[in-house]
Amino acid sequence: xxxxxxxxxxxFYLFFIGSRGIFEHKDLLNEMNVFPIRDGDTxxxxxxxxxxxxxxxxxxxxxxxxxxxxxxAALYGARGNSGMILAQFIFCIFEEIxxxxxxxPNGLAKHLRTAMQKLYLSIDNPVEGTMLTVMRRWADSxxxxxxxxxxxxxxxxxxxAEKAVxxxxxxxxxxxxxxVVDAGALGFLFFLKAIAAFLQSGNLRTLVTQNREIAxxxxxxxxxxxxxxxxNPIEHQFCTEAILTNISLSLYELKKILQNFGDSIVFAGxxxxxxxxxxxxxxxxxxxxxxxxxxxxxxxVDDMVAQQKIVYFRKYPxxxxxxxxxxLPEEYISAYQIQKIPFYILFGQTQYLDKVTITPSRFYELxxxxxxxxxxxxxxxxxxxxxxxFLGTYFHDIISIHISSxxxxxxxxxxxxxxxxxxxxxxxxxxxxxSVSQGLLVLRIAQAxxxxxxxxxxxxxxxxxxxxxxxxxxxxTLKYMVKGGRISPMKGWIAKLLHLKxxxxxxxxxxxxxxxxxxxxxxNMQKIVGILEEIASRAQMWKYAIVHVEAFTRAQEYAQRLExxxxxxxxxxxxxxxxxGVHNGIGACAVAIMME
Numbered sequence: 001x002x003x004x005x006x007x008x009x010x011x012f013y014l015f016f017i018g019s020r021g022i023f024e025h026k027d028l029l030n031e032m033n034v035f036p037i038r039d040g041d042t043x044x045x046x047x048x049x050x051x052x053x054x055x056x057x058x059x060x061x062x063x064x065x066x067x068x069x070x071x072x073a074a075l076y077g078a079r080g081n082s083g084m085i086l087a088q089f090i091f092c093i094f095e096e097i098x099x100x101x102x103x104x105p106n107g108l109a110k111h112l113r114t115a116m117q118k119l120y121l122s123i124d125n126p127v128e129g130t131m132l133t134v135m136r137r138w139a140d141s142x143x144x145x146x147x148x149x150x151x152x153x154x155x156x157x158x159x160x161a162e163k164a165v166x167x168x169x170x171x172x173x174x175x176x177x178x179x180v181v182d183a184g185a186l187g188f189l190f191f192l193k194a195i196a197a198f199l200q201s202g203n204l205r206t207l208v209t210q211n212r213e214i215a216x217x218x219x220x221x222x223x224x225x226x227x228x229x230x231x232n233p234i235e236h237q238f239c240t241e242a243i244l245t246n247i248s249l250s251l252y253e254l255k256k257i258l259q260n261f262g263d264s265i266v267f268a269g270x271x272x273x274x275x276x277x278x279x280x281x282x283x284x285x286x287x288x289x290x291x292x293x294x295x296x297x298x299x300x301v302d303d304m305v306a307q308q309k310i311v312y313f314r315k316y317p318x319x320x321x322x323x324x325x326x327x328l329p330e331e332y333i334s335a336y337q338i339q340k341i342p343f344y345i346l347f348g349q350t351q352y353l354d355k356v357t358i359t360p361s362r363f364y365e366l367x368x369x370x371x372x373x374x375x376x377x378x379x380x381x382x383x384x385x386x387x388x389x390f391l392g393t394y395f396h397d398i399i400s401i402h403i404s405s406x407x408x409x410x411x412x413x414x415x416x417x418x419x420x421x422x423x424x425x426x427x428x429x430x431x432x433x434x435s436v437s438q439g440l441l442v443l444r445i446a447q448a449x450x451x452x453x454x455x456x457x458x459x460x461x462x463x464x465x466x467x468x469x470x471x472x473x474x475x476x477t478l479k480y481m482v483k484g485g486r487i488s489p490m491k492g493w494i495a496k497l498l499h500l501k502x503x504x505x506x507x508x509x510x511x512x513x514x515x516x517x518x519x520x521x522x523x524n525m526q527k528i529v530g531i532l533e534e535i536a537s538r539a540q541m542w543k544y545a546i547v548h549v550e551a552f553t554r555a556q557e558y559a560q561r562l563e564x565x566x567x568x569x570x571x572x573x574x575x576x577x578x579x580x581g582v583h584n585g586i587g588a589c590a591v592a593i594m595m596e
């Protein structure tokens with residue numbers, strides 16, 4: 001039966017059909033991911049982008065509303081270089097066809113060519129021999145002369161796209177060296193073939209069979225492909241994306257800012273709402289530069305160096321995850337390949353990712369100068385799902401350690417996501433701690449994994465270790481706890497009136513409690529040093545560590561006094577994470593001790 005036109009309803013459902021082609025071979029695409037960075041996530045990124053369309057888009061009676069819904073879903077759900085290009089491809093096409101109630105084969109051919117021109121303009125440095133090339137050759141294959149049936153035209157376009165995919169291996173040197181085709185281009189081909197199979201037969205079984213044949217032909221020696229890939233140093237570490245609204249810059253000015261920070265720049269959307277993608281080494285500096293120029297939303301930052309290590313240089317059989325409430329030096333994070341789930345920090349509508357797109361020093365600068373008091377928000381479900389799914393490709397066992405469930409919903413979210421992934425053995429842990437005490441716990445688990453402890457052994461040891469760590473926080477002022485809603489204004493006023501300086505700790509359930517009070521910070525330090533001496537006298541100490549909120553001198557004083565009294569130096573002294581500092585306030589110090 002001939003297909004003489006497409007309309008918004010048909011196109012809406014064809015996206016669902018096409019997505020199956022990528023979902024079927026997400027892992028294959030990840031394994032073949034070489035360009036632009038060998039970080040093993042092209043399949044995941046393309047699948048996530050299409051999954052956002054399936055979950056978030058709405059079919060409307062009006063074509064313009066349907067296309068806008070799909071475009072917005074793609075814009076907000078786009079992940080990675082391939083996902084961004086796919087989202088912008090969708091946006092450019094729908095901008096062309098949005099007013100058409102019916103689209104003829106000739107109309108589509110015209111719209112595709114115009115859309116491809118716009119797509120190329122949205123990319124800072126288009127590279128041929130990639131997904132872009134295949135999209136362009138596919139679009140150019142639609143004939144300009146009159147036709148009244150989509151089926152034969154679309155089938156011929158698939159043949160062109162398939163040849164273009166195979167040719168990418170010869171066109172791009174990095175692909176030729178690795179002996180693979182471009183993963184994004186192959187994903188796009190799977191998307192098209194899924195649609196073609198359905199248009200021809202209406203039978204999804206045809207789709208599965210055809211995709212398996214392609215996979216067999218391209219993937220018969222997939223493990224050999226991985227061995228051929230030399231994981232060269234990554235020039236820019238962080239794959240960084242965000243949506244900007246209320247923009248005070250022109251697109252040219254925005255592009256100039258991004259060019260100062262990195263490469264692989266892609267834009268999607270309109271001048272009123274832009275999603276950008278860039279590879280950079282300085283995401284925090286980038287978002288600091290954008291802070292006064294736009295409202296920043298939907299941030300995503302992937303550490304491509306960490307991803308590459310997981311894909312090609314895994315050290316251990318168990319993956320270790322924590323959230324950014326855990327204060328642990330980066331050298332430990334890197335050495336033990338610990339994965340981090342960031343909290344959100346919000347100044348008004350503008351979002352930041354804790355420890356990723358905002359540094360402690362920048363956060364405390366804004367804390368004192370911003371008109372709006374910041375708020376913290378727990379990690380998003382999609383971010384946790386994405387990380388667990390990625391790790392599940394390479395690890396059977398995952399341990400995920402989270403801030404006390406009495407203080408945040410991070411643990412509940414992690415557990416909820418883990419329960420939806422029954423094929424992965426994910427052990428989520430309520431640490432009943434935070435900050436530096438959570439850091440010591442994570443460090444001990446990391447070292448145990450490195451020493452060869454099994455998942456079963458760790459599941460028994462971790463609850464015992466949780467009971468052996470204590471934290472004591474020396475608060476400078478209750479002003480920030482009052483502003484953040486952690487204590488009432490009346491209690492804050494009374495404490496200020498009486499010059500009370502509380503020492504905050506956590507009870508056995510991980511709930512914050514006032515452990516002691518003093519009338520000066522000198523007394524606070526004396527009390528905390530005495531408390532740690534008393535704890536260390538009862539059992540053998542494993543390690544202790546110190547964190548601070550813009551109070552390095554005071555932290556150093558703690559370190560000197562504790563080394564003298566406990567007989568060993570602090571394992572580390574670092575800044576507190578912004579997600580913790582927002583409540584404890586400038587000047588606070590915390591000490592955690594863990595017993596053997």
